[in-house]
Amino acid sequence: MRVLFSGRAKRDYLNDALTLLNGWVREGEQISRTLVIDDAQHAALTERVKVVADALRVRPEISRRSDQTRIRVGHGSTPLSEGEVLLAARIEDAYRAVTEH
Numbered sequence: 001m002r003v004l005f006s007g008r009a010k011r012d013y014l015n016d017a018l019t020l021l022n023g024w025v026r027e028g029e030q031i032s033r034t035l036v037i038d039d040a041q042h043a044a045l046t047e048r049v050k051v052v053a054d055a056l057r058v059r060p061e062i063s064r065r066s067d068q069t070r071i072r073v074g075h076g077s078t079p080l081s082e083g084e085v086l087l088a089a090r091i092e093d094a095y096r097a098v099t100e101h
Helices: 007-019 039-056 082-099
Strands: 025-027 030-036 061-065 068-074
Touching: 007 082, 030 082, 039 061, 039 068, 039 082, 068 082
Parallel strands: none
Antiparallel strands: 025 030, 030 068, 061 068
């Protein structure tokens, strides 16, 4: 069952959800996470994120520099949506899956 939130209750819900996302940093109306992973893990993570992002109709920004993958979710001018916070949670699941040995 999906619960719909509006107004202040929605903002409180999103803030509560964000506190559970360890490693994510809020930057205005965006959240980001930097992961230290190798190229193969980056490729696997990117593929998993793409599938979830397509299903949620959310477009994260993923960049790679050296051994770090940076993921940014949200837009600079609009508040984070439930889908964007859900995507961040799913990215955490995907990150754990690709880094387990």
